[in-house]
Amino acid sequence: MTDDTATATRQTDQPWTIVDSGTYSEAIQQALERVLLDRVASGEIGPTLRIWYRESPAVALGRFQAYADEVAPEYVDREGIDVVRRITGGGAMFVQPGAVVTFSLYLPAEMVSDDIRQSYADLDRWAIDALRNLGVEAAHEPLNDIAHETGKIGGSAQRRTDGAVLHHTTMSYALDIAEMLRVLRVGEEKVSDKAIASAEKRVARIADHTDASRSDVVDALIREVREQHGASERELTDAELASARNLVTEQFGTDEWNRQL
């Protein structure tokens, strides 16, 4: 067995862990994505699922989106809504504590299909299964959406590094859609195309289609991963949080990053 094979085998054989605790600002949340992705890439930790808990309403901006195109600047300034650019492409998400479900998978690269379209379908599937078990008829909609017949439940975004893949997903549980439309400039540019504009605004909320509470949804997600991978739970380490806080100072809390485009 070559050293390369040994490394690959060790990584895929590493047990899964689940992090289901810790409430943080949006900047720390986004910084943790960098920290945990890098730790999986270096083999320091194995495949990990993290469930997010947020402190306050925020916008998670896609890596390549222009700030001024996506948010209503005066409204987010007045309301004190944090706008933080992610390390992943994809679209802007408005989030409120307790009203969305966000989770991240950090996986060794060899566990994920090289075919990007396929990998979105693969890595969304278990969450869709969890929703279906709760009676929500969710389906994967290429490239990166989780959809219901009444609209879009959520979206995923991926980041690939040499050794690891980040796949994170935000789903609407009971999002305040009217507030979302005040915060995000959804479809403003496309008012001439009413069909597209209204489709973008059609958000399907999990709570409208099941009696399950938000924590029931989280439990269903965790159960899915436990049954498939026998994962154990842990908390973030002090070192991981310290790294994330440093990254907030250097990057995720700065206008240079968040308003870069």
Next chain:
Amino acid sequence: MPPRASKKVPDGKLVRVDVEAEDRIDDVRLTGDFFVEPHAARRDIEAAIEGHAVDVDRETILAAVEDVEATLIGFSAADVADLTMEVLDD
């Protein structure tokens, strides 16, 4: 705000191209909810379009964008070339 063009790629993502130009294309900005790997390639694509004369043809822009080493997800080099020409032709 500089002239711009945008499109939602069928089965893909939203792409916007802003172009500042007089005799030559001085500044290009490529934004949207697309994915591209590596991330630095987004700026490389902009740079590949910058510097051309404003009467450049589509094939030249397309070739310049295709020369950038990148994996585009949710859009194509042709989408970027089309949007650039749309701004220049306005």
